[in-house]
Amino acid sequence: MKRPILIHPDPRLKKVCAPVADLSDDLRKLADDMLVTMYEAPGIGLAAPQIGVLSRLIVLDCVKEDGETPRPVAMFNPEVIASSDETNTYEEGCLSIPDQYGEVTRPKVIDVRWMDRDGNEQTETFDGLWATCVQHEIDHLNGKLFIDYLGAMRRQMITRKMQKLKREMTRT
Template sequence: MLLTILKEPDPRLRVKAKPIEAVTDEIRQLMEDMLETMYHDEGIGLAATQVGSDKRVIVIDLNSGTEEAPEVFYMANPEILWHSEEKSTLKEGCLSVPETRADITRPAHIKVRYLDRDNQAQEIEADGLLATCIQHEVDHLNGVLFIDYLSRLKQEMIHKKLKKLKKFHAL
């Protein structure tokens, strides 16, 4: 089922998500609905907070929108255990902040623990785009958007642009 993606400045995007007890059928359905919504809106990652759920759940498929076979990560209660001192800067975008991209600097390598779709504890190390995407989505679960890393001036410019887009699309 397609879900509605919340757009900045919706206050629900700033809610800190709550850990789940276990990956149940209900959580698996949320994950599948989130994945379908992410594919529909041509994203590579989506956090439950972006669809108005307060559950600590994210889905990621870096191959979304490509000819490559899907490589889906279903993560419940993702927790970044370690991050490198080395940094990486990538141009990020977000389904909740339409038509906006910006260079964001984050740790280049991370180690993350999570529950998978089958409620099994997993730990992986990630770098490159996967590391960036996981950090971006975990930020969502903590009520943080990628634009929060930008200067106040850039944030104000983005908010003005989003207001114009909202007016334009409301017509």
């Protein structure tokens, strides 16, 4: 089921999320709903707080080429356990900050540990776009948005645009 995505500024997007203590069918259903929401948006990543759920859950799929097999991943309690000194800069966007982009520099390669939908611990090394996406989504779980990496004036300009967008959305 597709869920509504919160638009910045929203206080829920700035909260630190609680760890997932126990996997339940409700949480697995939430992960499925988040994947549907992400694909329909369309996006390559979505964090639970973006749909108003303050739990440490992210979903992502950075396969973008037509004809390639999608690789949907749901991560419960994801954490970066190692990162490279080498960095990448990507122009990032966010489903909670539509049509706004900014260059963010992050570690190029990261090792991530998480719990999968069956409750098994997983670890994997991510590189390039996948690494950027995982870090972007984990930031959401810690109440941080990609615009927090930008200069104050640019961040304020984007926030004002989002406030205007939200006003326009309530009028329709």
